[in-house]
Amino acid sequence: MGTPLGDFVRAKRDSIEPASLGLPERGRRRSPGLRRLDLAARAGISVEYLTRIEQGRDRNPSIAVVNALADALSLDPAERNHLRYLAKITGGECSAHSRPAPPRREVRATVLETLRLLEPGIAVVTNRLGDLLARTSGYEAVTRGTGLLDSDAPNLTRYLFTDPRARAFFADWDAVADEQVFDLWLAPSVENSEWFTSELAPVAGPDFTRRLNRHTVPRRGELRLNHPSGLELRLRREILELSEDGQQLVVLLPADEATAGAVAGLLRPPGGGRLRAIS
Numbered sequence: 001m002g003t004p005l006g007d008f009v010r011a012k013r014d015s016i017e018p019a020s021l022g023l024p025e026r027g028r029r030r031s032p033g034l035r036r037l038d039l040a041a042r043a044g045i046s047v048e049y050l051t052r053i054e055q056g057r058d059r060n061p062s063i064a065v066v067n068a069l070a071d072a073l074s075l076d077p078a079e080r081n082h083l084r085y086l087a088k089i090t091g092g093e094c095s096a097h098s099r100p101a102p103p104r105r106e107v108r109a110t111v112l113e114t115l116r117l118l119e120p121g122i123a124v125v126t127n128r129l130g131d132l133l134a135r136t137s138g139y140e141a142v143t144r145g146t147g148l149l150d151s152d153a154p155n156l157t158r159y160l161f162t163d164p165r166a167r168a169f170f171a172d173w174d175a176v177a178d179e180q181v182f183d184l185w186l187a188p189s190v191e192n193s194e195w196f197t198s199e200l201a202p203v204a205g206p207d208f209t210r211r212l213n214r215h216t217v218p219r220r221g222e223l224r225l226n227h228p229s230g231l232e233l234r235l236r237r238e239i240l241e242l243s244e245d246g247q248q249l250v251v252l253l254p255a256d257e258a259t260a261g262a263v264a265g266l267l268r269p270p271g272g273g274r275l276r277a278i279s
Contacts, residue, residue, distance in 0.1 A: 003056035004185065005090040008083060008215040010054045012073045013039050021074065042072035060091050078217045085185070086215070103127050103192050103246050105153075107134045111242060111249065120267050122235070122252040125242075128187040129196050130157030130180055133247065141266040142252070143169075145228035156180060157196075161204035171224035171232075179218040181211040187246070222255050231262040 002010075014033035023038055040050040045065060052058035053069075061069075066087045070080045107125050115123055115136055122138040132154040143149055146169045148159050157180045160166045160173070170176045187193040201209050225233040234255040239248055254260035 002054075002213075003059060003086075003090040004213075004215070005059075005061075005083070005086040006054040006056045007213040008086050009050075009069060009073070011213070011215055012075070012079075013054075016073065039069075039072055043068040056090075061087060076217075082185075082215065082217050089185075103129060103131070103187065105131060105133055107247070108242075108245060111245075111247075114249065118251065122263065124250050125247055126156065126250060127247045128183045129192065130155045130160075130183070132156060138263070138267060139252070142225065142227065142233065142263065144266070157184070158200060158204075161200065161208045168226055169228075171226055175218065175221075176223070177207065178211060178214075178216055179220060181208065181214075182216065182218050184212075185215070223252065227262070227266070229266070231266070233259045233262055235259065 013036070016034040018034055018038065021034070021038075021042070023034075036047050036050050036054075040047045043050070043065070045068065049058065049065075053061055053065075066084060070083050073079075075083060111125060112134060115125065115134055118138075119136050120138045120141075121136060122142050124135040124139045125133045127133065132149070135149075140149065147163050147165045148154055148156065148169070160170070160177050160180055167173045184193040184197060187196070197212060201212075220237060220239075223233075223235045223237055225235065227233060235252040236255045238251040238253065240251070241248055254263055
């Protein structure tokens with residue numbers, strides 16, 4: 001059985017063209033990407049050891065080995081951070097043998113007060129699993145009619161993969177889907193992520209399951225939305241980590257004048273100041 005660390009190393013190795021690293025082609029091969037032999041040589045480790053890491057038979061590589069693999073794979077800073085995180089959870093710090101409790105849904109009073117100060121802007125408190133825990137009236141206006149907030153406990157990840165309206169609402173659906181699945185690895189604990197994916201996977205289908213072990217670090221550019229009213233919105237995202245709660249405060253800001261005008265129209269008739277929190 002593999003591990004998150006091994007899956008990531010293997011996926012990155014398979015995605016690298018040898019020529020991009022100045023390595024010669026070694027003839028036709030059955031699988032794409034960089035050979036284990038070449039990656040092991042670049043990292044200064046044995047092919048046997050690399051094989052054990054990729055297959056999940058070695059779960060505790062040293063920091064030096066993790067850094068050497070990052071160098072050998074030419075990872076960017078975000079990918080390096082993800083590799084270190086996977087090494088941490090693979091090493092057993094997050095292991096458990098019983099079904100974990102879902103992450104907390106309560107939002108601290110000071111965070112709710114911060115949301116009130118952002119009214120009627122577009123802001124939401126969420127967690128890495130995609131639970132939408134509190135939101136401003138601006139967020140409700142932007143998502144009205146999309147189905148995202150229809151349930152008593154709305155969840156962005158579940159909506160993305162189980163509601164057909166999501167593909168029309170998110171202009172870059174594939175990129176947003178990649179982001180949400182990647183964030184499952186950064187949930188308050190890996191067990192919570194596993195609990196959620198075991199619940200979601202049976203109903204979300206292959207678009208969800210094929211992303212689970214891809215470990216593609218998202219770039220998180222502008223968010224482009226197609227509002228059911230016909231408006232096209234371009235939003236910049238400011239994400240503030242609430243690390244002690246395992247939550248995030250996400251603020252969406254108009255990226256151009258057309259979007260600013262469209263958002264202002266969505267907020268009429270007056271309905272600002274109506275903060276929603278779910279516990």
